[in-house]
Amino acid sequence: MAARKTTKKPNVSAEELKTYYREMLLIRRFEEKAGQLYGMGLIGGFCHLYIGQEAVVVGLEAAAEDGDKRITSYRDHGHMLACGMDPGGVMAELTGREGGLSKGKGGSMHMFSKEKHFYGGHGIVGAQVPLGAGLAFADRYKENGRVTFTYFGDGAANQGQVYETFNMAAIWNLPVVFVIENNQYAMGTAQARSTSTKDIYHRGEAFGIPGEIVNGMDVLAVKAAGEKAVAHCRAGKGPYILEVKTYRYRGHSMSDPAKYRTREEVQKVREQSDPIEHVRELLLTGKHATEDDLKAIDKEIKEVVNQSAEFSKESPEPSVEELWTDIYA
């Protein structure tokens, strides 16, 4: 866990900082609400919350341009909110309703938005990595200058297809940023027990893919690293790896008793490295915002999240005819 560093002088405007604060807070409040709805039995099955990792997607989305693509695994709610997908549509998918982004047929792990260039939402650990390289393959084929952010975790980093993909991304010079969201636990297995290397991005060196470690609790550090990686890809230099060290506060899924780590460990990260508190501090100490300004943002976010929850409850279950649609195009 990289300790939070006080960023020297943030090279961002007050407005941008506020935007990051708002976007990260939206993810956190949304996920808390999802956890609550799960507890009430409104959300079923598996539900993997993103709480603690907010700075990763918000920082990288800040480095993305229109038309860039993103793809991830099943801990995907944060990615969808960060790329601008409708919170109501996401929440209604979690509750399995008609108004969900997949009409209630995908659930927490399987959501997509062609409009926002979000390609899922995949439930098979590691499978999204070649798929993401494939999106980049299509962009390179079309010579459209787009970049794909392919997210995967420290757990997926041990899947063979990741390295098959590294190899092909390198030989074909694909414009893909591999983002390893290293939250240190593959479900309940600590990285040191599952992974031969301490820093996973080093594995890219075997394929000639450059990469670096990023402090995933600092949205500005993530953004800066994202910009560097994207510039590398857009310059036609091929793939780039960002190993973003982060931490999830909640269990792997809702039914995780979290016996593999201590309460103190979680508490320490929350107290010392929380990504939202970090930006809050920057805003307040830099006098970019007052407590009242931030309270207003909190209120506004709470409202958005409550509305999404309301929508997700009011939206009807999909009609029974939906069972038989969307099997073939």
Next chain:
Amino acid sequence: MATEILMPALSPTMEEGTLAKWLIKEGDTVSSGDIMAEIETDKATMEFEAVDEGIVGKILISEGTEGVKVNTPIAILVEEGEDASALSAAAPAAAAEAEAAPAAVEAPAPVAAPAPAAPVVDLSPDWPADAEMVQQTVREALRDAMAEEMRGDEDVYLMGEEVAEYQGAYKISQGLLDEFGAKRVIDTPITEHGFTGIAVGSAFGGLKPIVEFMTFNFAMQAIDQIINSAAKTLYMSGGQMGCPIVFRGPNGAAARVAAQHSQDYAAWYMQVPGLKVVMPYSAADAKGLLKSAIRDPNPVVFLENEILYGRSFDVPQVDDLTIPLGKARIWREGSDVTIVSFGIGMQYALEAADKLAEDGISAEVIDLRTIRPMDTGAIINSVMKTNRLVTVEEGWPQGSVGSYISSVVMQEAFDYLDAPVINCTGKDVPMPYAANLEKLALITTDEVIAAVKQVTYR
């Protein structure tokens, strides 16, 4: 405002649990993330965190209580200055919210699959009767199909092991690199799982890949991407994300290549909704079906056969030969028995029909051509005429294509059957290497003849 804390569901299957321990007491201030209680679910003991901020006004369920139903109020949170008596106002609201959960206990009435359509069979010819015919091998027909589609659509590309510079392990892609260049005819490393995933991703990204597997045996390395990613994504995305892709290559036994290179996958892929599965026999069908498969907006598994690659057939010389997926072909009309086959199985079916004719048995031979969607109407119509059915395939017997056909015919045409259906299949063994044993493991024309004689009681 006072809020009720409800007994949470902490696993996908939890209906009730034990409130093992309270970690807070009345009067404590809690904030989001604080642990409030330990709850034993059906799986484990879990810590239960606060979501809202507030002061614990009242604990409603004492620790140690077993069998607490999900959504039962277990405590009341109040705001500063509020006392727990405010809880009575909060209770109905929370209860109403809990009711909003869909009643999961009540099993929904089963939704029947749409009733099978009455067999309306497309018997239209696949090409004009006066088309000029030229002899061509299946190999040439497949290459021509790819070349024509690549000429017509910039987004179509071919990827696979040895497809470019080597000109194809079985020479199917001969000449394509020269015509279309390395951008569109792409040699991959030997890494099926990875390159299949990349191809599927590129289809999500708007391209129309043709993935050549050196054999479908190697596609088992990639079957997760074929099924979980290519076949299911349209459904999982509520219709947003289609996957126009063709997976093609030789399938089934060749000659003396033994167990790991000799499996027929028709029955495997046939099972998957979202996939289309094609298995041509003749060169004309190989060409027309491959062109249709490349244009199809869905993932298509296109199963070829190494032994058939070199076989010549009449191919109509028409401008744009396409054959619709899902349409069977009646190769030979007959009245005594229906023989249904596909791919190389057709060779045995047709040979058997010739020999049976000499014995005065008139066999109708149907080439399914597409295994999914299956033209069951063509089979049923034929069985209504002949009243007897034999299926022929090279794959294993348990869960074979023939066993599916048998069940369809039993359900939809039972009254027309005058004899039990017989499935002629490969033997239920891994393919042996020894020449004599391999011969025994494969289906033979004699076995088809014997099956027909059995169902016709000759």
